[in-house]
Amino acid sequence: MYTKTRLAQTPLEAATWTKEASAPYPPAVRLAHAAMLAIGDWTGLGFYGLTLILAAAFLAASAWYFLQTRWYLFPLLYLNFGFFADRFVYVQDGSYLVMLAVVMAALLLARRGRDRIAAPLMAVATAMKLLPIYYARYVPRMPRTTAWSCAGIVIAGLILPFFVWDGYLEIYTFASERKDNDWLDIAGALLLAGSFTTLLWYVEKRCQFNEEDRIGWSLVPFALFAGLLANSGRHLLMALIVPDRRAGRNVAAAVAVTLHSVFPDVVRLGSIVYVAAAVLVGVLSFQARRAVPQPSSC
Numbered sequence: 001m002y003t004k005t006r007l008a009q010t011p012l013e014a015a016t017w018t019k020e021a022s023a024p025y026p027p028a029v030r031l032a033h034a035a036m037l038a039i040g041d042w043t044g045l046g047f048y049g050l051t052l053i054l055a056a057a058f059l060a061a062s063a064w065y066f067l068q069t070r071w072y073l074f075p076l077l078y079l080n081f082g083f084f085a086d087r088f089v090y091v092q093d094g095s096y097l098v099m100l101a102v103v104m105a106a107l108l109l110a111r112r113g114r115d116r117i118a119a120p121l122m123a124v125a126t127a128m129k130l131l132p133i134y135y136a137r138y139v140p141r142m143p144r145t146t147a148w149s150c151a152g153i154v155i156a157g158l159i160l161p162f163f164v165w166d167g168y169l170e171i172y173t174f175a176s177e178r179k180d181n182d183w184l185d186i187a188g189a190l191l192l193a194g195s196f197t198t199l200l201w202y203v204e205k206r207c208q209f210n211e212e213d214r215i216g217w218s219l220v221p222f223a224l225f226a227g228l229l230a231n232s233g234r235h236l237l238m239a240l241i242v243p244d245r246r247a248g249r250n251v252a253a254a255v256a257v258t259l260h261s262v263f264p265d266v267v268r269l270g271s272i273v274y275v276a277a278a279v280l281v282g283v284l285s286f287q288a289r290r291a292v293p294q295p296s297s298c
Helices: 011-016 027-043 046-068 073-078 082-090 094-111 115-128 131-141 144-163 170-179 183-207 211-217 220-230 234-240 248-262 271-289
Strands: none
Touching: 027 046, 027 094, 027 115, 027 144, 046 073, 046 082, 046 094, 073 248, 094 115, 094 131, 094 211, 115 131, 115 144, 115 211, 131 144, 131 211, 131 220, 131 234, 183 211, 183 220, 183 271, 220 234, 220 271, 234 248, 234 271, 248 271
């Protein structure tokens, strides 16, 4: 079994799982990691080598997308590469990486107008990590076959395991227990994330978001909620590096990471959530203000 050699367990993790079992992720992520480990062993590249290849593929796909939309966002986003190199190479955050790879594939398909294939991929991404869960609100407007396929994927990936594995729900409660969140923490995170989601819903209707916009923004509400609960910027930043044809989400990520890198003692990792959220609110407000009735206005 592969273990992350540069990421130590917390005392709670050590008391709950062995090092080999320390990965409280949904089954879809564990299966993807098992497949990567098997392929890595078979090819001689190892799990770490497959992780690096997947990271490089995500960056290459992002660069291609930025070339089709706003080329300057790629150097703006990755000029300060230290944070993302730390997550993908040093810490080896494979759970986010496999989810981002699936989301990126969906985004590229949406770019080519293949929404019916992109939607099930977003369901797969949701089964891997809960970040794209906001995308579920679009299921009722999908063609019936696509809607049922998305629902089936999410049910198989997130709900059926409850009837198969004992302690399955601990996967989702463990993070709150580790951070010792009380009901005030949860209520505050819900209030802020809920307010942001309401603003996003309003701007989405006003600006006539297309499928590319819906895919990218669908990661943000739950990422903001998770970041507020964990007091860590990584959840939101992972969502914001998905390319944005309108630029706003990527600008928010670039601003937050740059401030953290330049003023690490002032803008700490937990503060990144609030910095990025403030920029996102400004971005959405600007898009709403300049919107006019025509679908192509934003």
